[in-house]
Each structure stands twice: as structure tokens, then as C-alpha cells.
Amino acid sequence: MIIVTGATGALNGATVDHLLEHVAPADVAVVTRDVAKAERFSRRGVEVRQGDYADPGGLPEAYAGADQLLLVSSNDPAGDHVALHRNAIEAAVTAGVGRILYTSHQGAAPDNPFHPGTTHYATEQLLAGSGVAWTSLRNGFYAHSLQWMAGPWRKTGVITVPGDGPVSWTAREDAAEAVAVILLSDGAHDGPTTLTAPTAPTFAELAVTASEIAGRTITCEVVDEESWRQAQAAAGAPEGMTAFLLGFYRAAREGFFAGTDPLLGDLLGREPRTARDALAAT
Template sequence: MIIVTGATGQLGRQIVDQLLTRVSADRIGVSVRDPKKAQTLADQGVRVRQGSFTDPAGLAYAFEGASQVLVISADKMGDEVVRLHRTAIDAAVAAGARRILYTSQMGADATSHFQACRDHAATEAALDASGVPYTSLRNGFYASSALQFLGRAAESGEVALPADGPVAWTAHADLAEATAAILADEGRLDGPTPPLTASQALTFDDIADITTALTGRAVKRITASDEEFRQQLTGHSVPAESADQLLGIFAAARGGEFATVDPTLATLLGREPVSLQSVLSEHLSAADGH
């Protein structure tokens, strides 16, 4: 049985939906904190069990009978998240899984400027030490994050962010489809994958230009200092630690950590990945109610 954690989240749900097009529902199990949110999956024949990375006994039940376990990284940073991931890895090993898969990130490295990438590197080290074959999916930076940073720039006419560098912004839907393909073809990729990216790496100067072209309204990219950006975030009640972690994204981008473009995702999909321009166009159309 293929077990997917976090199956009610943005990425996890799309992975399960894609997996259902490739294998029968009785071969899929999900481990979720709130089974009620996965009722539609249960209705399709997916095994739904409660499981949390904070509860090893619950994970033992959720992972029962696992042949593969996909550990979707928790939405936290720092030592706590690495401990949570280790708990999930240990539970997958105890359940007898033949392979553990993990949603890592391109740029995963102990020396990264971005805390999440250092956490991913620590989790990959735990996977390597587990003794079980594993696949670490080094996902491109989520395109949805670019939309969040862009904010209401299409309406205001400007986007003020720290200096950045090229980033291979990649759609959730493409990563979900590729992950399902890897799960359905067990052992297709071993260890850390190449970066799973879209075919372009773009800066926020590029994104401002794309937004201008899509809307017909000029959007200016303003470079804020790191301190100005930090103050802007904390002024909107973002905790100082979280503000520093977000700043780490820009420091890492300036260092070229997210600039690599790789053909592996396109190969897995059998087509070119969705471009950020397409993601942004869809987002703007939805915002306009079209």
C-alpha cells in the first residue's frame, strides 16, 4: 500500500488525486490529522487513518501495511520540523516500507541561506541513515509563493521586495503529477533527485514585466532593503523569526541557490512544465472573476 501523509494539504491532495488515475484506490492510504477533511477520499475507496508527526503510535497505525510512504514536509522550520520528519521516517521504517519518499526542495544544503533548505538537508541525512531505500524529491520553489510575494501588485502598480536572483518557480500541479508517477513506478528515482523545476528561472523584475504584459497596467519592481522588508513584515504582525526566515529566501536567491533549471520534471511529465506566466495568468483571471 502507498501511504501519503498530509493528504488534505495543497500538494498532498493533488498527489492523491493524480495517484488515483494510476493505481486502484485500495492500494492508497492517507495519514491525516483530521480524517473528516479526507472524507471525499474515503468515499472513493482510499484508506483514511488519523496520523500526526507528533504521535508515533498514531503513525504506526496510519502506516500499517505500507510498501511506500510519502512524507510530505511539515510547514515549519528549524530543529522542531527535523524532529517531526525523523519521527515519520522512523515510523515508515518500523512499518516495513520498502521505500520512503520525501518532499524536499531544490537548494537543500546544510550551508543554505534559507532555513527550510537547511532543514531539508538534515531530513535527507536522516533518510540516508534510515537504511531504507529513499527518494528525496527536490521540488522547485512553489509558484504559489511567487504569487504571495507579488501580492496586490497588479492593482497597486508596484511590488517592493528585497534584491533577489533567478528562481525556477514551479507549479504544485506539475510536482503532484510527477510525484504520483514516481510512486506508481516504484524505484524510478533513487536518493536525492535532480531539481524538479519548470523550464525558466525568473527574477521579480521578470515577474513584474510579465504582470505588466498580462494586465496592460504598468507594474514597477522596487528594491527594498532587507531591513525595510523586515520592518514591513513585523509591522503586519509577522513574528521577527518568521520575517528573518522569509528574508532567507531572498538571500538564497541572490546566491543562485534556486536558479538551476533541469529537464527531469519535463521528462517525468512527458511535456513541458507549466510556466509561471501561465500560473500568473490563471491567478489574475480568477482575481478578476473571469
Template structure:
């Protein structure tokens, strides 16, 4: 049985939908913190069980009979959260092994690095080391940076007409739907051991490029205004944004300036059999959805 954790989240649910196109529903199980939110999957024949990364016993029940386990990474808010997040991942890896799974698939990131300025990348790199030392076969999905984050950053600018942020660098923005399709392909075909190539969108675009595309799609000008890291911090603090969140945002800009997310790779296109969605396509889909 293929077990998917975090199946109530955006990526986890999308992976389940893709798996349902490839394998019978009875061969899929989901591990979720709130089974009630996954009732629709249960009605379609998917096995739904409660699983909490802070509760090994619940995971053991959720992973029962697993042949493969997709561990959708836990979210962290900053460096202080990394130890807890790593413990959660260790528990999930250990439980998958005890359940008899032959392989763990993990949702990592193209910028995974123990020295990154962006805390989630340290989290991913440490988890990949756990997997490497676990003795279980694994595939680490080096996912491109989620395009949904760019949509969040441009969202306020669409209202104000200004995107105010520090200097940045090109990012290979990637659609959740494409990454979910790739994950399902890898799980069902058991391609790639260890780290995958970077699974990225078709082009790397910086904030200036995002503003230009957004202006073209909307038919009105959005301005890109560059401020210093310190001024950005002060602006965020004046808006009541928590310090940990501010540090995360500044870390992302620092990492992008260093080119950590700029590499474009054809691996995702090969996996899904078509060109990945561009940022322009993702933006248009988002606008259409909001208007609908």
C-alpha cells in the first residue's frame, strides 16, 4: 500500500489525486491529523487513518501495510523550529521502516543545503541526511520553489500597485500540480533512488519579472520597489509581522540573491511528459479561480 502523509494539504492531496489515476484506490492510504477532513477520499475507497508526526503510535497505525511512504515535509517558521521538525521527520522515517515499507519518498527542495540563509533548506538537508543514514531505500524530491509563494508576494502588490521588497534573484517557480504529478509518477514507477534532479518550472524569474508579467496579465502597471533588508524588516515589524516570519522572508531573499533557486532543469518536463506550467500560466489560473 502507498501511504501519503499530509494528504489534507495542498501538495499531499494533489499527489493522492494523481495516484488515483494510476493505481486502484484500495492501494492508497493517507495519514492525516484530522480524518474528518479526508472523508471525501474515504468515500472514494482510499484508506484514511489519523497520523501525527508527534505521535509515533498513531503513525504506526497509519503506516500499517505500507510498501512506500510519501513523507510530505513539515513546515517550520524559522531556525528555532528545525530541531522539532527534524524529530518529526525522524519519527516518520523510523515508523515507515518498522512498518516494512521498502522505500520512503520525501518532498525536499532544490535549494536544500545545510548552510542556506533560508531555514527550510537546512531542514530539508538535515532530513536528507537522516534518510541517507536510515538504511531504507529513499527518493528525495528536489522540488522547485512553489509558485504559490510568488502569488502570495504579488497579492498585496496587486491591491497597492507596488511590490516593495529587498533585492532578490531569479527563482525557478514551479506549480504544485506539476510537482504532484511528478511525485505520483516516481512513486508508481519507482524511478530514481536518492536525490532527484531539480524538479523545476521552465524559467527562472526574479521579482522584476514577476511584476512585469503581472502587469501584462492585469493590464495595469505594478511597480517593483527595492528596499534594503533593514528597511524591509522595519516595514514588516510596523505591520505586526512576527520576527520569525520576517527572518524567514529576509532569508529567502538572501538565498535567492545567491542563486540558490535559479537553476532550471528538464527533469520535471521529462517526468510529466509535457512542459511544466510557467509562472504566467499559474498566475492566470489563480486570477481565474478568484474571479470564479
């Protein structure tokens, strides 16, 4: 049986949809904090179980019978993400799960200025020490984030960023589909597994693409961090979010998101979506 956590979210929910194109509903179960939100799966015959990383006592039962367990990374704004992931991994060990798959991120490293990168790295160390077979799905930076990262360029004519560097903008939809293929491969992918778009454009290069889309010149302006902070504050952005995003731009500048890998296209059997597609949708 394949058990999927976080299936009420966009990423793992889409993965379950792809799985159900190939396996019977009885071969899949989903685990969610709020079972009412997973009604669309129960209507299709998928077993819905309650489970919360913050309540580890009930997790072994939620994961029982899993040949493969897909763990989504926590997005709890107030939680200690590494501790929450530890709860989930320890419960998987207790439940006798055959393989743990974890939605990590490209740039998982202890020195990544983008905080989730350090969380993913720490979680991968927990997986490596668990004694259970594991796959870390190092997805490229999700391309739909460009609607925030590139700013209101259609209105202003400028992509203004506090740091520039190559990023392998990867469609979340493609990553979800590829993860389903990996789950169906029965352990063919072990350890860190990178899933990215085939190119990693800089924001300056994205400005050229945006110009083609808009039919007018869009420029890229790299400003100092303090000026960008002040502009974000003037626009009403929360200070915590501004600091979080600054970590991304620093990481991009330092090359943490520069790598590309052909595996995603190989798994999909087609060319992945591009950053151009994401810009055109903003």
C-alpha cells in the first residue's frame, strides 16, 4: 500500500490523483490532520486516516501497512519543522514502513541562506539514520512562486530583486506527476533524487522572457537589500515574510538553485513546463 500525507495540499494531492490513474483506490490511503478536507478522496474509495506530525502518538496507526509512505514537509508557521519531521519518521519506523519518501527541495544544505534548505538537509540526515529505505525528492524551486518573487512586473515594467542568480524554476504540477511515477517504480530511486526543470534562468534572463510575453520592454533591477526591505514595508509586507524571501534571493545569488537534472523530463516522458509558462500565467 502507498500512504500519502498532506494530500489535501496541492503537491501531494495531485500526486494521489496521478497514482489513481494507475492503481486501485484500495491500494492508496491518505493521512491528513482534518479528514473532512479529504472528502474528495474518500468519495473515490481511498481510505482517509487522521494524523498530525504534532501528535506523534497516533502516527504509527495512521502509517500502518505502508509499503511506501510519502511524507510532505511541514508548513506549520509556528512549528519546529525538523522536530515534526522527526516525529513522522520515528512513527514510520515503528509502523514498519518499507520506504519513506520525503518532499525535500533542491539546495538542501546546512549552509543554505534560505531557511527551508537547512530544514530539508536536517530531515535528510534523520532519514539516513532511520534504518529505513528512503528517497528524498529534491524538487526544484516551484515556478508558481514567480508571481511573488518577480513582483508586479506587468504593472511596473520592472522585475526588482535584492539579488540575482540562476534558479531552476520547476512546475509543481510536474513534480507531483513525477513523484507518482517514482512511487510506482517500487524503489528504483534511492536517496537524494533531484527533480528540476531543464534550465535555470536568472532574473535578468527572465526579464527578457517577460518582455517577449508582454510585447514591451521589461527590465531587471537589482537593488540593495535595505532598499528592497523598505519597499516591501511600504507595500505592507510582513517583516517576517520579507526576511524569509531575502533568504531565497541570497541563496539564488550563491547558486543553491542553479543545478538542473534531466530526470524530471525522463520520468514525465516529455519536456517539463518552463519558467516562461509560469511568467505567462502571472
